[in-house]
Amino acid sequence: MKQVIVITGASSGFGALTARALADAGHIVYASMRWTTGSNAPQVAEAARYAKEHGVDLRTVELDVANDVSTNAGIAKIIADNGRLDVVIHNAGHMSFGPAEAFTPEQFAQLYDINVLSTQRVNRAALPQLRKQGRGLVVWVSSSSARGGTPPYLSPYFAAKAAMDSLAVSYAGELARWGIETSIIVPGAFTKGTNHFAHSGAPADGARAAEYDEGPYAGLPDQALKGLAALEPADADAGTVAEAIVKVVGMPFGKRPFRTHIDPSQDGAEIVNGVADRVRAEMFRRIGIEDLLSPRVNG
Amino acid sequence: MKQVIVITGASSGFGALTARALADAGHIVYASMRWTTGSNAPQVAEAARYAKEHGVDLRTVELDVANDVSTNAGIAKIIADNGRLDVVIHNAGHMSFGPAEAFTPEQFAQLYDINVLSTQRVNRAALPQLRKQGRGLVVWVSSSSARGGTPPYLSPYFAAKAAMDSLAVSYAGELARWGIETSIIVPGAFTKGTNHFAHSGAPADGARAAEYDEGPYAGLPDQALKGLAALEPADADAGTVAEAIVKVVGMPFGKRPFRTHIDPSQDGAEIVNGVADRVRAEMFRRIGIEDLLSPRVNG
Numbered sequence: 001m002k003q004v005i006v007i008t009g010a011s012s013g014f015g016a017l018t019a020r021a022l023a024d025a026g027h028i029v030y031a032s033m034r035w036t037t038g039s040n041a042p043q044v045a046e047a048a049r050y051a052k053e054h055g056v057d058l059r060t061v062e063l064d065v066a067n068d069v070s071t072n073a074g075i076a077k078i079i080a081d082n083g084r085l086d087v088v089i090h091n092a093g094h095m096s097f098g099p100a101e102a103f104t105p106e107q108f109a110q111l112y113d114i115n116v117l118s119t120q121r122v123n124r125a126a127l128p129q130l131r132k133q134g135r136g137l138v139v140w141v142s143s144s145s146a147r148g149g150t151p152p153y154l155s156p157y158f159a160a161k162a163a164m165d166s167l168a169v170s171y172a173g174e175l176a177r178w179g180i181e182t183s184i185i186v187p188g189a190f191t192k193g194t195n196h197f198a199h200s201g202a203p204a205d206g207a208r209a210a211e212y213d214e215g216p217y218a219g220l221p222d223q224a225l226k227g228l229a230a231l232e233p234a235d236a237d238a239g240t241v242a243e244a245i246v247k248v249v250g251m252p253f254g255k256r257p258f259r260t261h262i263d264p265s266q267d268g269a270e271i272v273n274g275v276a277d278r279v280r281a282e283m284f285r286r287i288g289i290e291d292l293l294s295p296r297v298n299g
Numbered sequence: 300m301k302q303v304i305v306i307t308g309a310s311s312g313f314g315a316l317t318a319r320a321l322a323d324a325g326h327i328v329y330a331s332m333r334w335t336t337g338s339n340a341p342q343v344a345e346a347a348r349y350a351k352e353h354g355v356d357l358r359t360v361e362l363d364v365a366n367d368v369s370t371n372a373g374i375a376k377i378i379a380d381n382g383r384l385d386v387v388i389h390n391a392g393h394m395s396f397g398p399a400e401a402f403t404p405e406q407f408a409q410l411y412d413i414n415v416l417s418t419q420r421v422n423r424a425a426l427p428q429l430r431k432q433g434r435g436l437v438v439w440v441s442s443s444s445a446r447g448g449t450p451p452y453l454s455p456y457f458a459a460k461a462a463m464d465s466l467a468v469s470y471a472g473e474l475a476r477w478g479i480e481t482s483i484i485v486p487g488a489f490t491k492g493t494n495h496f497a498h499s500g501a502p503a504d505g506a507r508a509a510e511y512d513e514g515p516y517a518g519l520p521d522q523a524l525k526g527l528a529a530l531e532p533a534d535a536d537a538g539t540v541a542e543a544i545v546k547v548v549g550m551p552f553g554k555r556p557f558r559t560h561i562d563p564s565q566d567g568a569e570i571v572n573g574v575a576d577r578v579r580a581e582m583f584r585r586i587g588i589e590d591l592l593s594p595r596v597n598g
Contacts, residue, residue: 127400150465
């Protein structure tokens with residue numbers, strides 16, 4: 001069934017790959033991004049070219065997830081154009097690399113804004129429509145770092161993704177009775193195939209970072225990044241994340257998995273999340289709200 | 300051995316209980332809080348009275364964890380007074396209650412500030428001294444919600460605590476080679492004995508909250524809170540958290556547990572964290588940085 005889908009952060013990485021794969025699968029896909037008439041104009045043109053060449057319905061829409069007004073306008077345009085919105089995919093995110101102590105509180109706040117508050121802005125803009133429909137799907141592109149083994153030097157990003165995963169779990173229960181389904185995608189570290197690592201932010205407090213780099217942590221950054229890359233099988237492919245999302249979107253309502261792990265490096269998130277999701281279900285049963293474990297089927 | 304200790308958010312709750320218990324155990328304890336000459340003046344007087352009556356070294360210090368300048372000044376005063384600082388305890392926190400969709404992004408940001416950025420401000424103020432000493436302890440008062448079963452309607456708090464726990468884990472590895480030990484305290488839900496639940500913040504978007512309260516989620520808030528309270532054994536005592544912290548602080552350097560769970564309701568966090576901490580250790584071994592699992596013993 002053809003669905004109207006919005007995906008955030010779709011100018012590059014998982015987002016761009018997923019937008020195309022969903023369009024290929026026959027959906028009406030809005031690849032949302034900021035700066036569509038500025039530095040992302042080439043991405044807009046490329047999406048249009050892809051749509052024409054493949055005869056698919058891939059569109060772009062201006063939507064800066066860091067801005068309430070832009071987010072509201074982007075979602076409103078999609079709803080105005082189609083009279084509905086079926087699927088929201090939270091994908092926008094940004095990473096930073098360096099010792100935790102060398103990042104300012106403001107830098108931690110910025111990473112929280114891009115990775116977490118972004119989803120809250122989109123939800124507040126989109127959920128009234130999904131609730132009115134009594135049917136919908138919210139897909140969260142989380143990270144295996146929220147529960148798996150994590151190397152040092154990625155703390156602002158890991159903290160934000162742990163928060164984002166927690167928020168996804170909270171929303172799952174709070175949207176179930178509105179007939180809105182939740183599915184969490186858990187990618188492991190893909191150090192190749194996206195710009196995620198290459199475009200990392202650096203700590204603002206260079207003097208503090210130098211104390212680590214020239215002290216007992218000399219060599220650690222290289223070791224951590226090479227170590228992560230070495231855990232990754234040679235055939236690890238970021239496209240498998242896009243494929244997983246297409247599969248989830250295509251499944252029947254109410255039958256989608258709560259989580260899908262795509263982690264070639266096997267950092268352990270899958271087993272930890274498995275236990276965590278079971279203890280959550282147990283708590284819901286203990287306090288008599290087990291109906292929140294599945295989306296209600298309306299009308 | 301007598302240690303110089305600072306604990307944040309010590310005007311009430313776990314913080315006040317812990318400050319007294321640590322002073323009773325013979326340490327020099329700084330109960331830090333904001334507004335020491337304003338609305339917390341009675342707490343300052345009470346701490347002084349307690350110190351005198353019990354003949355212990357319980358002091359108070361002005362330290363607003365939401366403010367860089369205040370945090371730097373509070374930590375600097377402690378170091379100036381004692382020539383050292385041995386233990387930092389991150390305890391300050393605040394909760395909110397309501398449907399996720401009804402909180403503004405700004406409210407999510409505020410909860411992140413109080414629960415997470417607070418620890419970053421204190422760390423940036425205190426860690427240079429601990430690193431200089433080549434010895435120290437950082438204790439994080441996390442929450443079982445970061446990994447255990449979680450009821451609905453506490454999303455901004457749960458997201459922030461998940462981030463705080465993630466940050467504690469990142470810092471643990473990044474401080475180990477400086478000779479700084481990390482110990483994470485994981486309290487479950489204590490609905491009595493602190494003001495944590497009673498002083499919860501409410502969603503700013505009342506109209507959106509009303510859609511939930513008057514719609515399919517009517518009755519849910521009451522059910523969630525009563526359910527949580529019902530999981531709690533009658534003898535659950537917030538004082539056991541303070542006792543656990545005193546025990547951790549009193550243990551020999553390098554022998555302290557990475558985590559201590561104090562969760563009378565048994566929400567499952569203990570088993571999930573057990574698995575998570577094992578997969579973390581496994582990753583460190585796989586990439587050759589297993590020395591980061593324990594604090595280095597300096598000279």
